[in-house]
Amino acid sequence: MRAVRMTAPGTLELTDVPTPQPGPGEVLLRVGAVGACHSDLHILDAAAGMFPTPMTLGHEIAGTVESAGAGVDGWSPGDRAAVYGIIGCGRCRACLRGEENRCRVNPLGGIGLSRDGGLAEYVAVPASRLLHVGDMDLTQAAPLTDAGLTPYHAVELARDRLRPGTTCVVIGIGGLGHMALQILVATTAVRIVAVDTSVAALDLAGRLGAHHVVPAGPDAAATIRELVGPPPGGADVVLDFVGAQPTLDTARQVVATGGHLLLVGLAGGTLPVRPVADEPPPVPLETSVVVPFWGTRAELQEVIALGRDGRLHADVQTFPLAEAPEAYEALRRGDIHGRAVIVP
Numbered sequence: 001m002r003a004v005r006m007t008a009p010g011t012l013e014l015t016d017v018p019t020p021q022p023g024p025g026e027v028l029l030r031v032g033a034v035g036a037c038h039s040d041l042h043i044l045d046a047a048a049g050m051f052p053t054p055m056t057l058g059h060e061i062a063g064t065v066e067s068a069g070a071g072v073d074g075w076s077p078g079d080r081a082a083v084y085g086i087i088g089c090g091r092c093r094a095c096l097r098g099e100e101n102r103c104r105v106n107p108l109g110g111i112g113l114s115r116d117g118g119l120a121e122y123v124a125v126p127a128s129r130l131l132h133v134g135d136m137d138l139t140q141a142a143p144l145t146d147a148g149l150t151p152y153h154a155v156e157l158a159r160d161r162l163r164p165g166t167t168c169v170v171i172g173i174g175g176l177g178h179m180a181l182q183i184l185v186a187t188t189a190v191r192i193v194a195v196d197t198s199v200a201a202l203d204l205a206g207r208l209g210a211h212h213v214v215p216a217g218p219d220a221a222a223t224i225r226e227l228v229g230p231p232p233g234g235a236d237v238v239l240d241f242v243g244a245q246p247t248l249d250t251a252r253q254v255v256a257t258g259g260h261l262l263l264v265g266l267a268g269g270t271l272p273v274r275p276v277a278d279e280p281p282p283v284p285l286e287t288s289v290v291v292p293f294w295g296t297r298a299e300l301q302e303v304i305a306l307g308r309d310g311r312l313h314a315d316v317q318t319f320p321l322a323e324a325p326e327a328y329e330a331l332r333r334g335d336i337h338g339r340a341v342i343v344p
């Protein structure tokens with residue numbers, strides 16, 4: 001079969017590999033759609049040894065069951081499913097609570113992270129990773145598994161602050177950010193301020209229900225502080241889906257005292273956290289800083305429900321498998337709006 005693999009750090013290639021055989025407890029999935037996540041670029045850029053090579057990328061997968069290995073119950077050929085990408089150890093305290101995204105043994109264990117992913121015609125996955133998607137379009141189902149799940153989990157972590165009358169600032173309206181806006185609209189009654197460098201992303205944010213859109217840049221923090229009320233106002237919750245130095249600086253300058261900063265993006269910036277009462281402090285007093293990772297299987301089921309109910313819809317640009325490397329280059333250039341989805 002054809003697969004798009006990271007053959008060495010920084011190198012993505014379309015190659016031929018043997019079709020995998022499902023092991024005990026696994027299913028062979030015919031891949032219907034795979035989202036191109038910005039994290040795949042971080043994986044490609046990571047130092048040698050961080051991730052296995054060669055490895056098929058792709059951790060945002062939906063497909064159709066082709067066959068089931070020994071001992072698989074409840075899944076039959078033809079069943080349509082989304083893949084929960086994390087593979088925790090299953091035994092640590094976090095996994096036992098169903099929080100595999102906090103696994104203490106395999107913190108980065110997953111399909112397309114520690115074993116072959118879905119940028120291929122077929123992928124073998126543990127049957128326990130599958131969730132039914134019914135008759136949903138698979139190009140819609142795939143982005144739910146990360147671009148949908150990760151912001152959903154981040155919103156869950158801040159749920160107690162997302163009350164009517166509060167403000168949530170969302171920075172980076174790309175694959176994850178445009179889903180975050182819809183999750184906020186569908187599940188909260190907060191005022192939403194969207195921030196991005198791209199005019200197209202801000203247009204999309206406006207269409208998806210952001211109450212204010214603010215161009216990213218050195219003036220963004222002052223603009224947002226005016227929008228969210230006179231000092232000592234500030235945003236109750238900030239979701240940063242970029243994580244670069246300028247966005248982290250904007251985030252800490254606009255978060256309210258006692259607010260929540262959720263740093264989802266992995267662009268390499270640093271947040272100075274110091275317990276001081278200076279004016280202005282690097283991070284306000286009583287502020288919680290969280291670095292969320294992906295989400296839980298139970299949350300994915302809720303995200304799929306939002307998708308099936310039509311409340312969460314990825315803005316999708318599709319590419320055939322052979323064009324996956326071009327899709328990633330376009331993502332790197334900032335030329336993808338919403339989510340690029342590869343259809344093998």
Ligand code: NAD
Binds near residue numbers: 336
């Ligand atoms: P994306 O490329 O689709 O979207 C990024 C968006 O940020 C784009 O709209 C871009 O215009 C905007 N942007 C870039 N630089 C900016 C800046 N300086 N100021 C404001 N906006 C800016 O990426 P994505 O797939 O949505 O992923 C976003 C980030 O989240 C990536 O770093 C990715 O690795 C990370 N991620 C983290 C997790 C997690 O569990 N923590 C999960 C998935 C993705």
Ligand code: ZN
Binds near residue numbers: 038059
């Ligand atoms: Zn991802």
Ligand code: ZN
Binds near residue numbers: 093105
């Ligand atoms: Zn574990």
